[in-house]
Amino acid sequence: MRTAKKSPPKLTRRNYSKIFRPIFGLLVLGYILWRLYLVLFVQQTYTAEIWVRLLISGLIIGGVYALIAIGYTLVYGILFMINFAHGEVVMIGAFAGYFLFEATRSINVASAGNPPLSFSDAYPFISVVLAFLIGMTIAAISGFFLEKIAYRPLRKAPRLIPLISAIGASFFLQNAAQLLFSPQVRDYANPQAISRGAGWTLMINDARVIVTYTGVLTFALSIILMIGLYIMVQKTKLGKAMRAVASDKNTAALMGIDVDAIISRTFIISGALAGAAGVMWGLHNGLVHFFVGFLPGIKAFTAAVLGGIGNIPGAMLGGMFLGLIEALGPTALGISFQLKDVIAFVIMIIILIFRPSGILGEVLSEEKV
Amino acid sequence: MNKDIIRTSRRKGLIFGIVLVFLVLINFHIMIATMISKLLGTNVLRGAFPEARFMIIFLVLYGLWVGWSAVSREGQTKTKLLEGLVAGMTTGFVLVLFGLILFYLLETRTDVRRYLTALSFSSINIFLLDLEGVGVPVHFALSTLTGLFGGALAVGLRSGAVKGFWNNIKSFIINQRQRITEKLPEFVLKYGKYLIYLVLLVVLLMMPSRWGSYNNFVFGMVGLYVILAIGLNIMLGLSGQFMIGIAALFAMGAYSVALLNSPIPHGVMLGFWPSLVIGMLVAVLGGLLLGLPIMRLRGDYLAIVTLAFGEIIRILLNSDLLTDFTGGPRGVQNIQQPRFFGTPFNDVSYAYLIIIAMAVSIFLYYRLENSRTGRAWLAIKEDTLVARATGINVSKYKLLALCIGAAFAGLAGGIFAARNQFTGPNDHTLMVSINVLSVVIVGGMNSIPGIILGSFALRGLPELLRELETYRLLVFGALLVFMMLARPEGLWPSSRPDLEQKGTLGLKEDLYPEEEEEEGRENV
Numbered sequence: 087m088r089t090a091k092k093s094p095p096k097l098t099r100r101n102y103s104k105i106f107r108p109i110f111g112l113l114v115l116g117y118i119l120w121r122l123y124l125v126l127f128v129q130q131t132y133t134a135e136i137w138v139r140l141l142i143s144g145l146i147i148g149g150v151y152a153l154i155a156i157g158y159t160l161v162y163g164i165l166f167m168i169n170f171a172h173g174e175v176v177m178i179g180a181f182a183g184y185f186l187f188e189a190t191r192s193i194n195v196a197s198a199g200n201p202p203l204s205f206s207d208a209y210p211f212i213s214v215v216l217a218f219l220i221g222m223t224i225a226a227i228s229g230f231f232l233e234k235i236a237y238r239p240l241r242k243a244p245r246l247i248p249l250i251s252a253i254g255a256s257f258f259l260q261n262a263a264q265l266l267f268s269p270q271v272r273d274y275a276n277p278q279a280i281s282r283g284a285g286w287t288l289m290i291n292d293a294r295v296i297v298t299y300t301g302v303l304t305f306a307l308s309i310i311l312m313i314g315l316y317i318m319v320q321k322t323k324l325g326k327a328m329r330a331v332a333s334d335k336n337t338a339a340l341m342g343i344d345v346d347a348i349i350s351r352t353f354i355i356s357g358a359l360a361g362a363a364g365v366m367w368g369l370h371n372g373l374v375h376f377f378v379g380f381l382p383g384i385k386a387f388t389a390a391v392l393g394g395i396g397n398i399p400g401a402m403l404g405g406m407f408l409g410l411i412e413a414l415g416p417t418a419l420g421i422s423f424q425l426k427d428v429i430a431f432v433i434m435i436i437i438l439i440f441r442p443s444g445i446l447g448e449v450l451s452e453e454k455v
Numbered sequence: 456m457n458k459d460i461i462r463t464s465r466r467k468g469l470i471f472g473i474v475l476v477f478l479v480l481i482n483f484h485i486m487i488a489t490m491i492s493k494l495l496g497t498n499v500l501r502g503a504f505p506e507a508r509f510m511i512i513f514l515v516l517y518g519l520w521v522g523w524s525a526v527s528r529e530g531q532t533k534t535k536l537l538e539g540l541v542a543g544m545t546t547g548f549v550l551v552l553f554g555l556i557l558f559y560l561l562e563t564r565t566d567v568r569r570y571l572t573a574l575s576f577s578s579i580n581i582f583l584l585d586l587e588g589v590g591v592p593v594h595f596a597l598s599t600l601t602g603l604f605g606g607a608l609a610v611g612l613r614s615g616a617v618k619g620f621w622n623n624i625k626s627f628i629i630n631q632r633q634r635i636t637e638k639l640p641e642f643v644l645k646y647g648k649y650l651i652y653l654v655l656l657v658v659l660l661m662m663p664s665r666w667g668s669y670n671n672f673v674f675g676m677v678g679l680y681v682i683l684a685i686g687l688n689i690m691l692g693l694s695g696q697f698m699i700g701i702a703a704l705f706a707m708g709a710y711s712v713a714l715l716n717s718p719i720p721h722g723v724m725l726g727f728w729p730s731l732v733i734g735m736l737v738a739v740l741g742g743l744l745l746g747l748p749i750m751r752l753r754g755d756y757l758a759i760v761t762l763a764f765g766e767i768i769r770i771l772l773n774s775d776l777l778t779d780f781t782g783g784p785r786g787v788q789n790i791q792q793p794r795f796f797g798t799p800f801n802d803v804s805y806a807y808l809i810i811i812a813m814a815v816s817i818f819l820y821y822r823l824e825n826s827r828t829g830r831a832w833l834a835i836k837e838d839t840l841v842a843r844a845t846g847i848n849v850s851k852y853k854l855l856a857l858c859i860g861a862a863f864a865g866l867a868g869g870i871f872a873a874r875n876q877f878t879g880p881n882d883h884t885l886m887v888s889i890n891v892l893s894v895v896i897v898g899g900m901n902s903i904p905g906i907i908l909g910s911f912a913l914r915g916l917p918e919l920l921r922e923l924e925t926y927r928l929l930v931f932g933a934l935l936v937f938m939m940l941a942r943p944e945g946l947w948p949s950s951r952p953d954l955e956q957k958g959t960l961g962l963k964e965d966l967y968p969e970e971e972e973e974e975g976r977e978n979v
Contacts, residue, residue, distance in 0.1 A: 247943045248939070249755070250939050251936050254934070254939065255932065258932030258933050266572070267570065267571070384766075422774060424775060425774055428767050428774075431766055432763075435749075439748045
């Protein structure tokens with residue numbers, strides 16, 4: 087193929103991907119723009135209020151994804167492994183919150199009313215706070231034990247081994263939950279004040295858009311937790327130690343940081359965030375079952391990859407972005423709502439092909455990618 | 456010293472106690488008691504509960520295990536016995552607490568089955584050994600005693616006399632074997648291995664027509680997983696590409712055969728054999744399309760992209776978009792049966808077909824592994840940069856591995872669809888990919904006997920042990936974790952030693968050796 091020494095680069099088998107990738111990208115981009123054009127300017131079937139509704143649901147789901155994605159990113163940043171069982175930690179948190187709500191609902195408060203008020207209806211604020219605390223605690227504990235049992239002995243094994251172990255742990259937790267709590271889908275017993283569907287009403291073009299209380303709670307709490315985590319990682323001693331361990335374990339150990347303890351705490355923090363996400367998922371979607379953590383888990387991993395894995399603001403941004411894409415994407419592209427997962431996955435693949443380090447990720451060295 | 460011993464054995468006893476409580480909460484003890492009663496010849500009706508005495512047998516065995524595992528290797532006999540006793544007592548203490556709660560539930564007739572499904576009154580009764588409140592102290596006494604006995608058993612069996620006895624037997628067997636092999640003529644030694652293979656092959660060929668259609672079905676499942684796992688092993692074990700979406704390629708083969716042989720969506724009726732080839736080609740094309748854009752990704756990213764690819768294919772098959780073309784969630788039904796010289800296929804012929812496909816796959820795998828291509832794959836897996844520097848076209852060989860692996864997956868898919876006479880999106884979930892991955896990992900990467908053993912252990916045994924069905928996935932998950940902790944190289948590791956793995960796992964000292972960790976990352 088090479089005839090002259092100083093000829094311009096030719097299409098050889100080696101560099102076909104350099105030509106293939108831009109063409110592929112242009113094709114995808116063109117298709118997306120064409121669909122957008124069709125939906126927005128030609129068909130115009132969707133009114134403003136539908137868009138606002140989708141935007142709100144996207145933000146709420148995005149907040150939950152972001153919280154779960156932070157857990158993936160924290161663990162990946164330190165151990166370079168996909169914590170495949172993270173979705174199950176979310177499920178455990180959701181179940182813990184569910185049991186707390188059931189318990190508070192079954193306790194009656196002494197009052198004159200008939201029928202008697204239950205604790206969760208009388209003090210909704212306290213019971214919600216309790217549910218989040220319990221959910222986060224139990225999920226944090228399960229994250230701690232997960233690391234201790236399934237990952238710590240494999241710290242030095244090749245990369246494949248902890249991943250398989252994580253898959254096994256994920257199966258185990260899922261099926262343990264199924265056997266303990268039965269496979270049925272359970273209704274989340276929200277306190278009456280924040281029952282699902284209730285909310286403030288917005289008027290947009292004479293159409294009502296309901297902003298649910300659970301949605302606002304979910305969104306606000308996820309933002310608060312994210313800010314808290316960011317401050318913790320950036321300002322506190324623990325956060326500094328975590329960053330040190332993430333960048334270099336050996337040097338961190340030489341500086342007197344207990345690496346094992348920091349890894350344990352990382353799992354505890356990511357478990358707590360996952361537990362909060364689980365309770366939010368339950369409160370907002372109103373159901374919990376043994377499989378509830380699986381799909382959000384995979385989606386949140388997608389979100390973490392989108393934002394640049396190992397990067398905490400990236401995970402937040404990626405989660406929000408993924409939630410918005412999932413909510414707005416099918417409508418904006420004019421395709422069936424069944425395919426929202428396909429959109430999420432396709433976008434992840436495209437991002438990985440064109441920018442493997444994600445939106446915010448630094449350019450990782452080859453062995454990290 | 457004594458305090459330390461007591462603390463560790465207390466911890467062990469606590470863990471064992473919690474595990475037993477968990478087992479009771481998922482009704483595992485009833486299953487075990489039922490199995491024990493079956494073993495002892497007392498049949499338990501389906502849905503009925505076994506008698507309490509079988510539960511006691513289970514508890515005794517469990518307690519012996521507690522004592523056995525609490526005993527450490529070093530130390531004096533007295534401290535060892537103490538360890539067993541303390542562990543047994545701790546387990547007993549946990550059981551007493553749990554038993555008291557259960558007894559309270561039983562006395563107040565509180566039904567908690569809304570929250571904890573397994574905890575019915577009959578289940579509680581069996582846990583309390585049909586003795587109500589008396590069962591609680593009985594539990595304590597039982598587990599303390601069995602803990603002590605387990606410790607004593609461990610001390611006895613590990614003592615010098617018993618060890619010497621075992622060593623004598625071992626050396627006797629080795630000596631006998633040496634004497635026999637010395638006397639045998641040389642050609643037996645040379646070809647004896649093949650003789651054993653031949654006998655096995657003859658048995659394998661005899662079996663399908665003898666052992667009934669259900670066993671044929673199970674055997675077929677195992678065989679198809681062997682083919683799938685060989686395909687995955689070419690991608691993962693030889694060329695080091697972490698593929699989780701093999702179900703998508705499996706689906707391509709299955710749907711090609713299904714759509715070309717079913718009257719419903721299209722009515723093409725091409726016949727099985729040409730459509731099997733087409734299915735393999737479609738899968739190869741799928742592997743190529745997946746491989747082209749992701750050539751530069753490695754490790755976990757590759758895993759997650761292929762996982763997403765598999766999910767995309769499944770969701771598309773399930774969606775309205777393709778319903779007219781692939782039958783949507785209902786799948787493709789009434790797939791025409793293949794014919795071989797005019798005779799239609801039955802379960803026996805499918806078993807033979809799968810044996811032949813398996814044999815061909817294994818043959819091809821060995822030829823590939825020992826070829827120039829196979830060595831190039833191994834070089835890429837070990838170190839991509841060095842492989843590139845030695846003049847290996849990395850992209851080409853990686854794509855080749857994906858395509859060849861995909862062809863195997865397509866083959867398995869085609870046979871699967873025709874054999875079931877049906878295929879739908881639910882046959883191609885993420886579970887299939889993960890199952891195949893587990894077969895390769897649990898069996899042993901790059902080892903055909905390991906893969907066969909792995910598919911039998913993970914696909915065949917659960918089908919045969921129907922009692923375990925409810926707990927199948929739970930046990931499967933626990934087994935995966937346990938395997939990775941105890942035997943990461945697989946049940947039957949390949950003869951080509953993976954030096955890296957030994958280097959990284961064998962070292963206990965220096966906590967974070969930088970270079971080895973780097974190598975570990977490169978490994979995938």
